[in-house]
Amino acid sequence: xxxxxxxxxxxxxxxxxxxxxxxxxxxxxxxxxxxxxxxxxxxxxxxxxxxxxxxxxxxxxxxxxxxxxxxxxxxxxxxxxxxxxxxxxxxxxxxxxxxxxxxxxxxxxxxxxxxxxxxxxxxxxxxxxxxxxxxxxxxxxxxxxxxxxxxxxxxxxxxxxxxxxxxxxxxxxxxx
Amino acid sequence: xxxxxxxxxxxxxxxxxxxxxxxxxxxxxxxxxxxxxxxxxxxxxxxxxxxxxxxxxxxxxxxxxxxxxxxxxxxxxxxxxxxxxxxxxxxxxxxxxxxxxxxxxxxxxxxxxxxxxxxxxxxxxxxxxxxxxxxxxxxxxxxxxxxxxxxxxxxxxxxxxxxxxxxxxxxxxxxxxxxxxxxxxxxxxxxxxxxxxxxxxxxxxxxxxxxxxxxxxxxxxxxxxxxxxxxxxxxxxxxxxxxxxxxxxxxxxxxxxxxxxxxxxxxxxxxxxxxxxxxxxxxxxxxxxxxxxxxxxxxxxxxxxxxxxxxxxxxxxxxxxxxxxxxxxxxxxxxxxxxxxxxxxxxxxxxxxxxxxxxxxxxxxxxxxxxxxxxxxxxxxxxxxxxxxxxxxxxxxxxxxxxxxxxxxxxxxxxxxxxxxxxxxxxxxxxxxxxxxxxxxxxxxxxxxxxxxxxxxxxxxxxxxxxxxxxxxxxxxxxxxxxxxxxxxxxxxxxxxxxxxxxxxxxxxxxxxxxxxxxxxxxxxxxxxxxxxxxxxxxxxxxxxxxxxxxxxxxxxxxxxxxxxxxxxxxxxxxxxxxxxxxxxxxxxxxxxxxxxxxxxxxxxxxxxxxxxxxxxxxxxxxxxxxxxxxxxxxxx
Ligand code: SF4
Ligand code: SF4
Ligand code: FES
Numbered sequence: 001x002x003x004x005x006x007x008x009x010x011x012x013x014x015x016x017x018x019x020x021x022x023x024x025x026x027x028x029x030x031x032x033x034x035x036x037x038x039x040x041x042x043x044x045x046x047x048x049x050x051x052x053x054x055x056x057x058x059x060x061x062x063x064x065x066x067x068x069x070x071x072x073x074x075x076x077x078x079x080x081x082x083x084x085x086x087x088x089x090x091x092x093x094x095x096x097x098x099x100x101x102x103x104x105x106x107x108x109x110x111x112x113x114x115x116x117x118x119x120x121x122x123x124x125x126x127x128x129x130x131x132x133x134x135x136x137x138x139x140x141x142x143x144x145x146x147x148x149x150x151x152x153x154x155x156x157x158x159x160x161x162x163x164x165x166x167x168x169x170x171x172x173x174x175x176x
Numbered sequence: 177x178x179x180x181x182x183x184x185x186x187x188x189x190x191x192x193x194x195x196x197x198x199x200x201x202x203x204x205x206x207x208x209x210x211x212x213x214x215x216x217x218x219x220x221x222x223x224x225x226x227x228x229x230x231x232x233x234x235x236x237x238x239x240x241x242x243x244x245x246x247x248x249x250x251x252x253x254x255x256x257x258x259x260x261x262x263x264x265x266x267x268x269x270x271x272x273x274x275x276x277x278x279x280x281x282x283x284x285x286x287x288x289x290x291x292x293x294x295x296x297x298x299x300x301x302x303x304x305x306x307x308x309x310x311x312x313x314x315x316x317x318x319x320x321x322x323x324x325x326x327x328x329x330x331x332x333x334x335x336x337x338x339x340x341x342x343x344x345x346x347x348x349x350x351x352x353x354x355x356x357x358x359x360x361x362x363x364x365x366x367x368x369x370x371x372x373x374x375x376x377x378x379x380x381x382x383x384x385x386x387x388x389x390x391x392x393x394x395x396x397x398x399x400x401x402x403x404x405x406x407x408x409x410x411x412x413x414x415x416x417x418x419x420x421x422x423x424x425x426x427x428x429x430x431x432x433x434x435x436x437x438x439x440x441x442x443x444x445x446x447x448x449x450x451x452x453x454x455x456x457x458x459x460x461x462x463x464x465x466x467x468x469x470x471x472x473x474x475x476x477x478x479x480x481x482x483x484x485x486x487x488x489x490x491x492x493x494x495x496x497x498x499x500x501x502x503x504x505x506x507x508x509x510x511x512x513x514x515x516x517x518x519x520x521x522x523x524x525x526x527x528x529x530x531x532x533x534x535x536x537x538x539x540x541x542x543x544x545x546x547x548x549x550x551x552x553x554x555x556x557x558x559x560x561x562x563x564x565x566x567x568x569x570x571x572x573x574x575x576x577x578x579x580x581x582x583x584x585x586x587x588x589x590x591x592x593x594x595x596x597x598x599x600x601x602x603x604x605x606x607x608x609x610x611x612x613x614x615x616x617x618x619x620x621x622x623x624x625x626x627x628x629x630x631x632x633x634x635x636x637x638x639x640x641x642x643x644x645x646x647x648x649x650x651x652x653x654x655x656x657x658x659x660x661x662x663x664x665x666x667x668x669x670x671x672x673x674x675x676x677x678x679x680x681x682x683x684x685x686x687x688x689x690x691x692x693x694x695x696x697x698x699x700x701x702x703x704x705x706x707x708x709x710x711x712x713x714x715x716x717x718x719x720x721x722x723x724x725x726x727x728x729x730x731x732x733x734x735x736x737x738x739x740x741x742x743x744x745x746x747x748x749x750x751x752x753x754x755x756x757x758x759x760x761x762x763x764x765x766x767x768x769x770x771x772x773x774x775x776x777x778x779x780x781x782x783x784x785x786x787x788x789x790x791x792x793x794x795x796x797x798x799x800x801x802x803x804x805x806x807x808x809x810x811x812x813x
Contacts, residue, residue, distance in 0.1 A: 132358035
């Protein structure tokens with residue numbers, strides 16, 4: 001997993017992020033409760049979570065890096081490698097699958113020009129490969145783009161949503 | 177399950193039509209066990225807190241709309257539990273079908289095959305066939321080394337969390353976590369760093385399937401190839417219970433066995449993986465004697481006759497004091513008792529010993545505190561890192577006392593001055609002092625100071641080897657007779673015996689079961705060369721065996737039967753797990769035969785049982801203790 005390092009070296013972490021993690025630590029009775037916001041603080045700044053950032057968060061919160069890594073890897077909203085400007089996740093668990101999530105994903109792969117998973121050629125999108133439940137089972141099939149969910153999708157509706165995002169938010173994530 | 181509550185406070189409930197009584201706060205799982213009803217579990221473990229993640233144990237509880245996890249549901253009065261219903265049966269069947277969905281089913285090459293809960297429960301409750309038409313399973317890495325001791329097969333994992341919780345609750349080291357989510361969830365370490373714990377060997381045992389395996393046991397045996405013998409770990413003075421699993425004449429593994437008073441079902445890696453030493457191929461296999469024509473293999477009777485004759489001759493020429501008798505703390509209590517009797521009463525020498533470190537002062541106060549009692553102390557003072565280095569499993573007991581029992585554990589640094597330590601001992605309650613034997617004086621001083629101040633304070637010292645305490649209890653020491661009676665005229669300590677042999681003042685040496693420290697001591701060779709007569713009983717070839725005038729083959733601890741006494745004074749049985757590769761008598765019988773050949777009469781068969789009776793007559797505290805008890809020593813304070 002050392003391929004996770006390299007892109008952004010540990011030394012480049014903004015001291016303000018470390019200060020923010022320390023502040024977060026004081027807001028909760030248990031240090032473990034601060035893991036999620038602390039990971040956000042890092043990812044918001046550098047776009048993903050290099051392995052060293054889990055050590056930094058662990059150190060600052062008094063937890064083992066393994067504990068932080070377990071949390072970070074559990075959630076699909078944290079990225080273990082650099083990603084495109086907008087991240088698309090299409091849920092593939094039971095409810096969505098029954099309502100055509102596989103077809104939707106295949107369609108988006110073709111439309112974006114992505115083979116399996118990864119960045120679209122224009123760098124605007126990153127499509128995640130396999131995504132577990134995103135908590136919108138009532139509205140399947142669904143996708144999450146950055147921090148927003150879009151439910152009851154058809155291929156056409158999904159295309160329209162993504163086209164709009166590309167045009168209105170060329171710089172980066174929506175909903176940050 | 178705490179069943180010490182008075183009968184009136186017990187909770188009565190019904191399990192499968194049977195009425196059972198259990199302590200309040202017990203789990204439905206405990207109640208089922210009490211009723212003799214087996215409930216299959218994966219995530220539940222007697223030594224871990226419930227998490228109820230595997231759902232294998234679901235049972236019907238009357239009045240509850242859905243099935244309930246027996247492993248996490250507390251009993252209540254009048255509860256009606258049913259485990260043999262159609263609903264439970266169907267659920268178990270489906271749960272197993274799910275667990276097997278992506279399971280590699282490589283039982284034929286899995287170390288766990290034959291003792292795997294996934295295999296067993298599928299046989300017993302599961303579907304014969306999967307209804308899924310999946311042809312390609314989700315694959316993960318196989319044979320991932322987590323360290324040089326543990327190998328993980330990520331495909332075989334059923335995500336029961338036991339390994340993660342073991343590291344959280346039992347050792348506190350948290351080296352393993354579950355990563356990712358859903359079908360991709362994996363057991364792993366952070367960034368594939370190797371495990372560093374000293375207690376990794378417990379992982380394959382708590383894993384209910386073949387996901388975590390011992391590197392040293394990989395592809396070594398099937399459970400049905402093994403002969404299991406309950407015995408004691410031979411590696412240190414803590415005395416953890418083990419199962420010695422032998423395949424033919426080799427020890428294939430040590431497995432833990434739960435003795436709540438000592439090991440609490442955990443072993444350290446040092447002890448668990450110490451068995452290859454016992455499988456060494458180079459052994460002393462037959463009696464030998466130095467003759468005019470050089471060293472020769474001789475018959476047992478011939479060797480015995482020569483040994484007795486040579487020792488008697490030195491005795492009559494120079495007096496018994498010209499003979500030194502050396503045992504070791506690898507001997508059983510029976511052997512140690514017999515050896516000191518042979519030395520004192522038959523050979524007539526006060527010069528005997530078993531350890532290079534002199535023991536001028538010893539007392540039952542050195543081990544007044546029992547291992548499990550550590551949990552009952554409000555404060556436990558640990559003198560430096562040595563105790564835990566001597567007996568690693570002690571660390572887990574201290575961790576348990578500190579976490580589950582919320583006791584205060586005070587690890588203090590040398591120098592261990594009473595004044596400095598006393599300042600840190602707070603409150604009123606009971607204090608335990610845990611020390612290495614070499615720090616016994618400091619520990620006892622602290623005890624005196626604290627008891628003087630009205631506190632209850634007891635000491636536990638840790639020693640070097642499996643029977644260091646027993647050899648001391650039974651007087652295999654120059655200054656001490658069996659049962660902590662001072663010898664009227666103390667003989668020389670072991671180092672002095674060696675020096676005296678080098679100087680020619682000791683003319684004969686009887687060496688039995690020489691331990692590694694003695695073998696490594698440069699004085700041993702010179703001493704053996706300096707003595708005219710050297711009778712050696714040894715299992716492995718070495719300095720002692722090479723320099724023997726008469727050599728008799730000895731046994732390793734897994735080839736012996738008898739008792740050993742652990743650091744807290746508990747007398748425990750070791751049993752013959754492996755038959756030696758030769759047909760000569762046991763070490764105990766050798767000593768008995770030697771005594772007889774020298775004109776002594778033991779008055780009992782030289783077998784473990786009868787000799788134990790003899791020694792219990794000499795040391796009344798030992799009476800009846802061979803079943804795993806701690807002798808009650810008269811207070812000698
Ligand atoms: S490796 Fe074994 S103990 Fe650990 S979660 Fe998997 S099945 Fe359970
Ligand atoms: S603590 Fe001692 S007795 Fe227990 S397993 Fe380790 S070496 Fe063996
Ligand atoms: S054993 Fe009860 S849920 Fe796992």
